[in-house]
Amino acid sequence: LGQKKGSALHRGWRDHEKPKIINVMSFDHSKRLYDERKQMKEIEKQVKELAAKQREALKEQIQQKRERQAKSAERELQGGQKVGQKRVKNLNKKQMSKMGIRK
Numbered sequence: 001l002g003q004k005k006g007s008a009l010h011r012g013w014r015d016h017e018k019p020k021i022i023n024v025m026s027f028d029h030s031k032r033l034y035d036e037r038k039q040m041k042e043i044e045k046q047v048k049e050l051a052a053k054q055r056e057a058l059k060e061q062i063q064q065k066r067e068r069q070a071k072s073a074e075r076e077l078q079g080g081q082k083v084g085q086k087r088v089k090n091l092n093k094k095q096m097s098k099m100g101i102r103k
Helices: 024-077 085-089 093-099
Strands: none
Touching: none
């Protein structure tokens, strides 16, 4: 048998000489693409998880802040802020009445 001339694409494959081997290069390439896509999906998942965690933390912070504000409002309703003795000494009467402190 002589050498086959011309590329297979040009003369068209005859059935009995169709290549049986998968082109390794193209296989590697597609595998790499698949792996990259998989990695990207993993990263996206991690990012989503992180974002969810941050949202939860933020909610928690806001709730704590609200609780603190409610506490301080309650304290003000109960008759002024609790002021240390030293500070009470150097308040004048107007300030004391504002803060609801009786001496």
